Amino acid sequence: MASSALSAAYELGLIEALEKQQTVDIATFCQDKDLHQPSLVAIISALCCFDICHIENNQSTVKPGASFAEAYQYKGYFLWLIRGYGYLLQNLASITQNKNRHDDFINRDGRYIALSGRDYGQQFVDSYFEQLLSEVPYQFVADLGCGSGAKLINIVTNNPTVRGIGIDINPGAVTTARIAVDDFHLQDKVKIIEADISQLDRQSNFEEVDTVFSFFNGHDLWPYDKCSKFLTNLHTAFPNIKRFLLCDTYRSDTIPSANVPIFTLGFEFTHGIMGQYIPSLTEWLDLFAESGWQCVEHREIGIPFSTIFDLRPSQD
Template sequence: MTDTFVETYPAETPPYTVGAAASLFSSYVVTSAISASHQIGLLDLLHAEGGTDVATAAGGRLDHGVVRGLLDTLVWAKVVQPDGDRYTVGPGFADVYAARGYFYWLVKGCGELFSIAPDVAVPEQRVGDFYHRDMRAVAIGSRLIGDSEVEPLFDEIVTGLDFAVIADLGCGSGQRLIRIAERDPSVSAVGVDIARGSVELAEKSVADAGLEGRVHIVQGDVLALEPTEIFADVEVVTCVFMGHDFWPMQRCVDGLANLRRAFPNVKRLLLCDVVRTPGPASPETTTIFTIGFELIHALMGVYIPSRREWLEAFEAAGWDLVRERHVAAPPSGILFELVPSAPRSA
C-alpha cells in the first residue's frame, strides 16, 4: 500500500470574522434572544430562581433545543453562565432584565419594519399601510420601559390632583388607568388607542382587573376625537410616548387644540415623550433606545420634535406649561404638565 501525501494549507482567517464586526453580528442575535426569552418567561424564571436547567425552563410546552439555544446565546453576552447542567444568572443579567422592555420593543415590536428598511426608504413605496409593527408588543415594551421612572412620576403628579375622571391617549396595555382606578375607587377612566391590538390587550387587562364598569377603552384617532358623552366629564388627560405621532408642527398644533374641544372640562394635560437628541450618535455617549427610537420613526415617516418645538406647539395650541420633568428612562424623555390657556382678550 502506497502512502498518499496530502499537502494542507492553513486557512487565512479574514479579519472581520472576529473582533468588532463579529461582535455586531453576535449582538444582533443576542438582542433577538433576549426578546424571545422575555416573551416565553425565561427571563422571569431566571430572575425569580437565579438559574434553571433546560428541562425546567422548557416545561411541557417548549422545544428543548430552542431553549438551550437561547440560553447558550445569552452565555455569549454573560447574561447567564453555564454551571454543570444548569444555567445561572451572569454578571450582565441584572441590567438586561431591567432593560428587557427595550429589547422586546425593538425586536418583537419593530423587528419587521427594521427588516424592510431598504424598501420603505423608497419614497414611491411609502404609501398607504407601507409598514407593520406588532402594536401589542410595542405596548408591552413601552409599559416595561416606563415602569422604572415615568410611571412613579405620573403617580406622584396624579395623586396631587383633584379629579373624578381621567383619560389616557394611546393607552396601550391600559395598565396606567388600571393602577389609578385601583388606587382611588372614586375615579373613572377612559383609554383611547388607534391600534386594535392595543385596544384588545387593554380590554383584557381591564376585565382581568375587574374594572369593566369604571375603566372604558375606546378605539380612535387621538388627533381627530369628537366630543362625546364619555369624554364630557374628563378633567385630566394623559399622553405617554405617542405625542410624536401628532407631528409635524401644524398637525400637532391642530391636534393639541382639538383636545380642548374633545374634552371640554379638561383642567390638566400630562404629556410625556422622548425628544430628538442633538448631535451625532457615538458608542461613548449614546444611551439605550435613542438610535432605535429615532431610526424606527424615520422609517415610519414620523417626525421627532425637539423640546423647543414642543414648547412652540403648546403655546400655539392654547396650552400653558406649568412644569416639566426630565427622566432618564427612557433617555431624553420629558414629562410636560400643562393647563388650558386663559382666553385671550380681543
C-alpha cells in the first residue's frame, strides 16, 4: 500500500510540493489539480503510516514526516516498480503459468519507466556519467535505449557543437523523448529513432558517431551469446566508434537476505519473473574481452550493484 501511495503521490506532484513548500493545504492542492479529495487523503494516510508525512489540522494540511527525505530520494524507484511494472505485479500468478508466457506477457509501461529513470538518473547516475564522459573528447553521441532522452538533451544543451541520436524500442519512451526534444528546440541536433538496439544495421545516421552509451538495458540483451553478438555488431553499426560507456546493474548475489538495498530486490524480482538472466560483474568482464572490447575501467555509481563500464575497441 505504501509503495502504491508513494508512486501516486509522486505522479500527482504532491511529493515535489511537500519538498518545496513543506506544508500543503490539501483542499487547495486538490482544487488546483482537479483531484478527488477523499482519494488524496487516503493516499496521504497510507504514507503517514510509515512516517513519510503527517496530516494535521483535521485533515486539512500535510507536512513531511521523519522518513520523507528518504522517500523523496527514492521516489523514482517506486514509480518505476508500480507504474512501469504494474501489470506484472497485478498478474504474478498468471504470469508464472507457462501457458500465459507468450507475446508481450509482461506489458511494461515504457513511459513510466522512462520518467522514473529520469528521476533516479539525475540523483544517482548523471554526475558519475558526466565526469567519465568528459574525460575523452567527443562530437557525436548515440544513446542506446534512450528512454526519456534526458541525457542526450543535457549533453547537447551543454555542448553546442555536439549532436546526438537516441534509439529506443519502446514507442512510449520514443514519444516521450521526441516531445522533450521538441520542447527544448533541439530537432536539428538530436534525432530519436524507434528501433531494436540488438538488431542495429549500419546507416548514414551512424557514420559520424564517435561515442556510444547505454543505460540499464544491457542485461536485457543476455543470454551470453545474444549479448556477445550485440557487442560485436556495434563495431559494424558504428564504424567510427571510439568509446562505449555501458552502465548497468549486475547480479548482487545477496538475495535472499534481510539486508537487501532498496531497488535491488525490485530489480532482481521483476527480472526473475520475466525470466531475464542478470549477469554478474565477472561475467560482464569476461564477455567484453571476447567481443572486441577492452574495459579500461568500471566505475561504481549511486545505485547498488551498478557500474559504468568504459569500453574501447580492442587493438588487434
